[in-house]
Amino acid sequence: xxxxxxLLGTFCLLGAATAAAFARQGTPPNAAQADSLRFVAHPxxxxxxxxxxxxxxxxxxxxxxxxxxxxxxxxxxxSYNCIDCHGADGSGAMGPSLxxxxxxFGGTPGELFESIYQGRPDGxxxxxGRIANDQIWSLITYIQSLSAGKDVAxxxxxxxxxxxxxx
Amino acid sequence: MIPCLMTPxxxxxxxxxxxxxxxxxxxxxxxxxxxxxxxxxxxGAPANVAGTRIGAPRTTAAGEWQMPAGDYASSRFSDLAQxxxxxxxxxxxSWTFSTGVLxxxxxxxxxxxxxxxxxxxxxxxxxxxxxxxxxxxxxxKFRPENAQAATGVACCDVVNRGAAYADGKIFYNLLDxxxxxxxxxxxxxxxxxxxxxxxxxxxxxxAPIVVKGKVLVGSSGGEMGVRGWLGAIDATxxxxxxxxxxxxxDRDVKVxxxxxPFYPQDTGKDLGLTSWPGETWKQGGAAVWGWLSYDxxxxxxxxxxxxxxxxxxxxxxxxxxxxxAIMARDADTGELVWAIQITPHDMWDYDTVNENILxxxxxxxxxxxxxxxxxxxxYGYTIDRATGEVLVAQPFVQxxxxxxxxxxxxxxxxxxxxxxxxxxxxKDICPSxxxxxxxxxxxxxxxxxxxxxxxxxxxxxFEVRPVSYIxxxxxxxxxxxxxxxxxxxxxxxxxxDATxxxKVWGIEEPFPVWGGALATAGGVVFYGTLDGWxxxxxxxxxxxxxxxxxxxxxxxxxxxxxxxxxxxxxxxYSGIGGDMGLLIAGDVAANLPYDVRERGSxxxxxxRWTSWGGMLFVFSL
Numbered sequence: 001x002x003x004x005x006x007l008l009g010t011f012c013l014l015g016a017a018t019a020a021a022f023a024r025q026g027t028p029p030n031a032a033q034a035d036s037l038r039f040v041a042h043p044x045x046x047x048x049x050x051x052x053x054x055x056x057x058x059x060x061x062x063x064x065x066x067x068x069x070x071x072x073x074x075x076x077x078x079s080y081n082c083i084d085c086h087g088a089d090g091s092g093a094m095g096p097s098l099x100x101x102x103x104x105f106g107g108t109p110g111e112l113f114e115s116i117y118q119g120r121p122d123g124x125x126x127x128x129g130r131i132a133n134d135q136i137w138s139l140i141t142y143i144q145s146l147s148a149g150k151d152v153a154x155x156x157x158x159x160x161x162x163x164x165x166x167x
Numbered sequence: 168m169i170p171c172l173m174t175p176x177x178x179x180x181x182x183x184x185x186x187x188x189x190x191x192x193x194x195x196x197x198x199x200x201x202x203x204x205x206x207x208x209x210x211g212a213p214a215n216v217a218g219t220r221i222g223a224p225r226t227t228a229a230g231e232w233q234m235p236a237g238d239y240a241s242s243r244f245s246d247l248a249q250x251x252x253x254x255x256x257x258x259x260x261s262w263t264f265s266t267g268v269l270x271x272x273x274x275x276x277x278x279x280x281x282x283x284x285x286x287x288x289x290x291x292x293x294x295x296x297x298x299x300x301x302x303x304x305x306x307x308k309f310r311p312e313n314a315q316a317a318t319g320v321a322c323c324d325v326v327n328r329g330a331a332y333a334d335g336k337i338f339y340n341l342l343d344x345x346x347x348x349x350x351x352x353x354x355x356x357x358x359x360x361x362x363x364x365x366x367x368x369x370x371x372x373x374a375p376i377v378v379k380g381k382v383l384v385g386s387s388g389g390e391m392g393v394r395g396w397l398g399a400i401d402a403t404x405x406x407x408x409x410x411x412x413x414x415x416x417d418r419d420v421k422v423x424x425x426x427x428p429f430y431p432q433d434t435g436k437d438l439g440l441t442s443w444p445g446e447t448w449k450q451g452g453a454a455v456w457g458w459l460s461y462d463x464x465x466x467x468x469x470x471x472x473x474x475x476x477x478x479x480x481x482x483x484x485x486x487x488x489x490x491x492a493i494m495a496r497d498a499d500t501g502e503l504v505w506a507i508q509i510t511p512h513d514m515w516d517y518d519t520v521n522e523n524i525l526x527x528x529x530x531x532x533x534x535x536x537x538x539x540x541x542x543x544x545x546y547g548y549t550i551d552r553a554t555g556e557v558l559v560a561q562p563f564v565q566x567x568x569x570x571x572x573x574x575x576x577x578x579x580x581x582x583x584x585x586x587x588x589x590x591x592x593x594k595d596i597c598p599s600x601x602x603x604x605x606x607x608x609x610x611x612x613x614x615x616x617x618x619x620x621x622x623x624x625x626x627x628x629f630e631v632r633p634v635s636y637i638x639x640x641x642x643x644x645x646x647x648x649x650x651x652x653x654x655x656x657x658x659x660x661x662x663x664d665a666t667x668x669x670k671v672w673g674i675e676e677p678f679p680v681w682g683g684a685l686a687t688a689g690g691v692v693f694y695g696t697l698d699g700w701x702x703x704x705x706x707x708x709x710x711x712x713x714x715x716x717x718x719x720x721x722x723x724x725x726x727x728x729x730x731x732x733x734x735x736x737x738x739x740y741s742g743i744g745g746d747m748g749l750l751i752a753g754d755v756a757a758n759l760p761y762d763v764r765e766r767g768s769x770x771x772x773x774x775r776w777t778s779w780g781g782m783l784f785v786f787s788l
Contacts, residue, residue: 078632084390084641085319093750094322096762104761123319125639152763157775164648165767166750167390167516167600 040110059110063134063141073142076135080127090146091162095124099146107147112140216616218534222525222552223462230729232278233332235374236608237726239461240525243610245727248689249735250788255691255703255712258786261736262303264296266781269756271722271744273606274329274374275683276783277337278728278738279351282306284332285783288744289318289325289342295354299731307354314343314365321370322390322641323746326722328458328606333377333402340371346384348405358405362386362398368639369393369454376459377402378468378498385455389473389518392642395454397470397494399501409501413453413472413489414439420489421496422503429555430577432486433506442486450636451483452476453490457520458608460538465553467495467504469538471519478516479631479644481589486511491519493540495555505555507577510544514587515568515629516600516647517543522608523552524618528666530558539665541609541620543602544579546572549665561668563661564603564622565652568596587645589631599627599649601679605746608724609663610684610692615706617671618663619692621680624652625769649751649769657770660684660694662709672709678773681747683724685737695721695739697747698776701784703737717741719780720773722748734787742781748773755779 041056063069077083090098101107105115116136117128127136223239229246236243250258266272270288277284283296283303290313295306318325321342330339336357337349344363349356362384363369368391375384381399389395398410411421420439428434435441440448453472460469475483475490491510496503509519523538528549530537538552545566549559560572568585572578587593601623609620627649634644651657658679662671682695686706695701701721702714720743730736748754753767756779766774 079635081634081637081640081642084643088646091753091767092755092762092764095319096759097764100763100765102761102763121315123316152765155766155774157772160765161768161771162753162765163768164646165753165764165769166746167643167645167647
């Protein structure tokens, strides 16, 4: 059965102790256990003047730019049925387009990782813990290639179409 | 006290003496040729074509619209006759109402006791509109809880095909798999019953009907590896009364001693198991997302089932019963009384969910109780609705996957080159998986004896690929890009004679005709187009009488009703979407900054003519 997709950032990526880090910054109020909550960085959500006591993580794609990973990702995109929700070449189907450079939940590698790992409210399943993280990174390598060089801002009706949408 | 409205106007038309009929809302329609002749004599009103009648007599006032297709027979015929070919050019917009929602506005409103009821696409808000006051204020608005995840599980846009009214209540389905019963006067939810399981890929888009105190519903999910069923809910308590599955054992399918299919290949024990390898029947599709009909005399509910899952046929060798079938179940118990599998071992996603219009027709010198069904596979069927015998089966669109239906067995003869399988790219299959006709319902007029059918002219390539069943994700296993069919037009609105299996006239359209039809006693037929034209045409000749550009493409179905002022009104949703509007056109609502799609190549021009919207339009003379 499909795991719940309403996870809100409560996963632990690294087991490394962070007691030293906390000690450096001073103990925050309601300090959690040292090895529990680690969050992916979202600096764009931090209003000016907010300070964070946490040492957030910056997730990077270990396969960034790797053509082999992109190829594997393109195959996984089909095997895991991503193609049927997000369309061939990410053109969009019942799920949004992945090829337009526009993102509901952020398009950085870390944000894409979170979306695939945790799932999202409109029906995106949570794949984290069910498929290997390396496979998620391969998918992300492929997905990021889909919107490369695209500018969808202006729709000119003599212009480009995608060959296949939908089914 | 239901008023008896007389419109004794004499109007001459070029064809001869076509006179408007008496629209007398006593609750019984003109029945049989004897009554018609009597009415004709009294008022000069046109009679039904000899030997023709709508199979389930309307039990509600002619000026109202209480169930999705107007009546149990799914005729979408209105007895109202004020609008005629002579005056239709004078139609004008009377009032409008924004639904507050984007996405595909399939379905149709209801009108009961001078109140109009609407259901929107997800989140399936419902409105009750007071027709007696200028400005049409709301009586109530109901916003049900409706799981957000459903929007990512529904394959083909988050549409809703409408509500049904009975006994002071409105009943409709929520995308997330619940059925709700709502007090029609107050908008208060009376009950809410979970019928479908979102975690298994089931959603609900279909419109229920209410039969003898039971709300009948089915689910969507043929592309999600579901197992289809038809269920009955007690209208008062909201408790499920029975559920008949469409795959599995005889016990689950409710096959018992009464089951008498007409054809030998449909007889046998546990066919819902044995026509599948292993346990593939559990993900066998056969979902009930289309229209329901009911014959009160035979006490049979009729519906069609969806494609088998997955589209990759290699996974499921065998006939795959009862996918792509027309089923007839006893309305009280759900027992299966007869069934015919229209497209055994489907290889093209030719769902059989399209409506079954119950009509008595003159065939072979006698009147037969028939049902008429315009299938995805391109054949227009006339079938005996008591037994399931195929009486007529002829193509109503261009097709090349089959050379004909074998009348001895009811099975289509398949062209080997158009069979799909893994490792083979099959090109140019007509019709495409969207079918000769899809969810857009046809209408019937007993006055002309003709069916009015919105059709598609699309073909496809089909390439099967391996697929794994992962619960909650699609279970498809094929790519099927589409293009317009021969001739280059996207669709055609046709008039069809179901006694001969012939097209009588047709109106070519640039896009598939994805909205439903309405036929009226005044001799005018209405339909809307994807590019946003709402049209009135002459029921006999197909001549265009009037059209109006509505705000967004039409994928819904017009209704006719009598206003409190005694005038005839025509109401229709505008709001493009649905499978054609979303998936095939590749266009999306402009209010989603994170989903900016490039257009699909199948209908690249569509987005020039229409954008997304959500509005009810009402027209009158």
